[in-house]
Amino acid sequence: MAPPPASPADSADPDPRPASASAPVPITIPSPRELLHHHHHLVDRRDTPRGRAWEPERSRRGEAMDGAAAAKLVPGEAGYVLEDVPHVSDYLPDLPTYPNPLQDNPAYSVVKQYFVNPDDTVCQKIVVHKDGPRGNHFRRAGPRQRVYFEPDEVHACIVTCGGLCPGLNTVIREIVCGLSDMYGVTKILGIQGGYRGFYARNTTTLTPKIVNDIHKRGGTILGSSRGGHDTMKIVDSIQDRGINQVYVIGGDGTQRGAGVIFEEVKRRGLKVSVAGIPKTIDNDIPVIDKSFGFDTAVEEAQRAINAAHVEAVSAENGIGLVKLMGRHSGFIAHYATLASRDVDCCLIPESPFYLEGEGGLFKYIEKRLKDDGHMVIVVAEGAGQKLIAETMQSIGKDASGNELLLDVGLWLSQKINEYFKKNKMTINLKYIDPTYMIRAIPSNASDNVYCTLLAHSVVHGAMAGYTGFTIGQVNGRHCYIPFYRITEKQNRVSITDRMWARLLSSTNQPSFLCNKVVEEAKKEQERTAQLIDGSPSHRKVNEKVAVSNSGGTK
Numbered sequence: 001m002a003p004p005p006a007s008p009a010d011s012a013d014p015d016p017r018p019a020s021a022s023a024p025v026p027i028t029i030p031s032p033r034e035l036l037h038h039h040h041h042l043v044d045r046r047d048t049p050r051g052r053a054w055e056p057e058r059s060r061r062g063e064a065m066d067g068a069a070a071a072k073l074v075p076g077e078a079g080y081v082l083e084d085v086p087h088v089s090d091y092l093p094d095l096p097t098y099p100n101p102l103q104d105n106p107a108y109s110v111v112k113q114y115f116v117n118p119d120d121t122v123c124q125k126i127v128v129h130k131d132g133p134r135g136n137h138f139r140r141a142g143p144r145q146r147v148y149f150e151p152d153e154v155h156a157c158i159v160t161c162g163g164l165c166p167g168l169n170t171v172i173r174e175i176v177c178g179l180s181d182m183y184g185v186t187k188i189l190g191i192q193g194g195y196r197g198f199y200a201r202n203t204t205t206l207t208p209k210i211v212n213d214i215h216k217r218g219g220t221i222l223g224s225s226r227g228g229h230d231t232m233k234i235v236d237s238i239q240d241r242g243i244n245q246v247y248v249i250g251g252d253g254t255q256r257g258a259g260v261i262f263e264e265v266k267r268r269g270l271k272v273s274v275a276g277i278p279k280t281i282d283n284d285i286p287v288i289d290k291s292f293g294f295d296t297a298v299e300e301a302q303r304a305i306n307a308a309h310v311e312a313v314s315a316e317n318g319i320g321l322v323k324l325m326g327r328h329s330g331f332i333a334h335y336a337t338l339a340s341r342d343v344d345c346c347l348i349p350e351s352p353f354y355l356e357g358e359g360g361l362f363k364y365i366e367k368r369l370k371d372d373g374h375m376v377i378v379v380a381e382g383a384g385q386k387l388i389a390e391t392m393q394s395i396g397k398d399a400s401g402n403e404l405l406l407d408v409g410l411w412l413s414q415k416i417n418e419y420f421k422k423n424k425m426t427i428n429l430k431y432i433d434p435t436y437m438i439r440a441i442p443s444n445a446s447d448n449v450y451c452t453l454l455a456h457s458v459v460h461g462a463m464a465g466y467t468g469f470t471i472g473q474v475n476g477r478h479c480y481i482p483f484y485r486i487t488e489k490q491n492r493v494s495i496t497d498r499m500w501a502r503l504l505s506s507t508n509q510p511s512f513l514c515n516k517v518v519e520e521a522k523k524e525q526e527r528t529a530q531l532i533d534g535s536p537s538h539r540k541v542n543e544k545v546a547v548s549n550s551g552g553t554k
């Protein structure tokens with residue numbers, strides 16, 4: 001039988017969050033827009049491609065931004081700021097806590113210092129200057145000595161939303177096994193078909209036995225969907241079913257949806273942890289080191305690039321053209337190109353290119369064919385969309401409001417063929433589109449381990465009562481990140497970064513950049529660096545703290 005609950009007041013709990021008496025008192029800064037004013041994405045995202053994507057649900061997005069408005073910023077010495085995540089006890093202050101059952105688990109009890117220190121945080125910016133501020137930190141993930149849910153009390157659910165990605169089934173498996181093996185939880189529901197499954201589909205019971213083999217399969221055993229996020233119906237379903245831990249696996253849209261669910265759960269005063277596991281094959285989620293499935297995608301892309309290379313070298317003036325995924329962020333194309341070394345040109349959404357004239361793509365292809373007799377081009381699906389739109393009509397949006405892309409691969413094939421026909425030069429172009437084949441495979445070994453750790457860390461967080469957070473690896477350490485930090489901007493390839501320069505030097509392709517584009521890209525990088533550094537906002541936080549400590553006003 002579980003030991004009786006200890007009241008938060010009299011327990012000698014070394015962890016539970018409003019931490020020890022000596023720890024800095026968390027302050028709630030009412031307006032992060034003010035604190036993070038230099039970060040334009042937070043102000044109004046209606047004009048950004050992503051902002052537009054959510055227009056049908058703008059009111060909900062508005063609510064999600066309230067999560068940011070209640071940012072829990074805890075300042076410390078030398079410009080240190082902890083950007084903390086919400087906790088169920090923030091709005092339900094008298095909840096009992098329980099000893100973590102892991103302490104009696106033979107597998108884990110041998111680990112020295114198994115429970116993480118409650119004061120551990122993970123810094124967002126790993127490279128700092130001697131006199132620079134220590135910067136932004138997130139709460140370190142991991143098991144706490146005391147938890148806010150008894151195993152018998154937990155009724156968890158898992159949902160997967162958005163596009164497929166290698167590793168989804170591994171994450172599902174490891175949430176189920178983590179809950180069961182580490183915490184003795186037995187009630188776990190699978191929500192079918194994404195968010196709409198909460199109110200429009202039957203649920204599936206998930207047990208370690210049922211999920212035992214699923215990591216060997218691609219896709220998600222729960223199914224997924226776009227659109228259909230009806231907050232009220234979803235939270236009604238959570239409430240009616242008595243669900244108290246919600247694990248949401250998905251991309252930026254999904255995490256935004258989870259943020260809204262969290263706000264509504266909080267408004268209703270429910271003891272429910274809402275936790276996200278970021279998923280996107282595009283690797284476009286900010287803050288975290290990389291998203292799961294990305295490694296697998298880059299590895300699988302090699303097969304398509306190899307095929308393109310073989311085709312190209314075997315024909316007269318052979319051109320192998322491979323399209324890879326990457327709606328707004330060209331990471332897969334970038335890394336697959338760097339890994340392969342057979343690629344002569346990589347085109348990504350972040351780096352505009354042009355076809356005609358000196359320094360354009362056609363002249364470069366011509367030169368490559370004259371020099372080598374063949375070439376391989378990798379293009380990310382979101383590349384060149386503006387160019388294509390000059391001659392083709394937009395094809396609308398998907399159910400979630402994401403702009404549907406025009407097929408850059410087909411368009412480019414046609415343009416290249418036309419150009420060389422006009423110039424009376426024989427070419428043999430083979431276009432390979434492996435996009436869905438790459439996305440649908442199971443995760444590789446390294447992603448399997450990554451997914452396992454993410455799943456276990458998210459379970460520890462929910463059991464400890466944290467909510468409104470996404471689990472993420474930052475500088476190699478797992479931590480709990482507030483939803484709004486994951487959704488406020490997009491991770492994109494920086495074309496003024498050393499990594500992109502490495503690619504340019506490996507392919508020898510033209511940079512296609514005029515000075516104006518380079519300057520704009522540098523400014524954007526500067527803005528992003530400031531956000532990551534957080535120095536202006538941290539100074540503001542510290543100023544505010546100093547003012548409130550001295551009782552003064554400014």
Ligand SMILES: Nc1ncnc2c1ncn2[C@@H]1O[C@H](COP(=O)(O)OP(=O)(O)OP(=O)(O)O)[C@@H](O)[C@H]1O
Pocket residue numbers: 054057060061161162163164194195196225226227228229250251252253254255256257258260279280281282399400402
């Ligand atoms: N602002 C929002 N508020 C509430 N729900 C949202 C919001 N944005 C997206 N969603 C919901 O999240 C789900 C997934 O969104 P979307 O289809 O954009 O995929 P995603 O999670 O971004 O993943 P990916 O783009 O990597 O495939 C959809 O059901 C959508 O309705």
Ligand SMILES: O=P(O)(O)OC[C@H]1O[C@](O)(CO)[C@@H](O)[C@@H]1O
Pocket residue numbers: 162163164226251280281282325326327381398439
């Ligand atoms: O599954 P769908 O709706 O065709 O979406 C494809 C999109 O999903 C992603 O795989 C993930 O966002 C993108 O790379 C791609 O543009």
Ligand SMILES: [Mg+2]
Pocket residue numbers: 162251252253
């Ligand atoms: Mg998305």
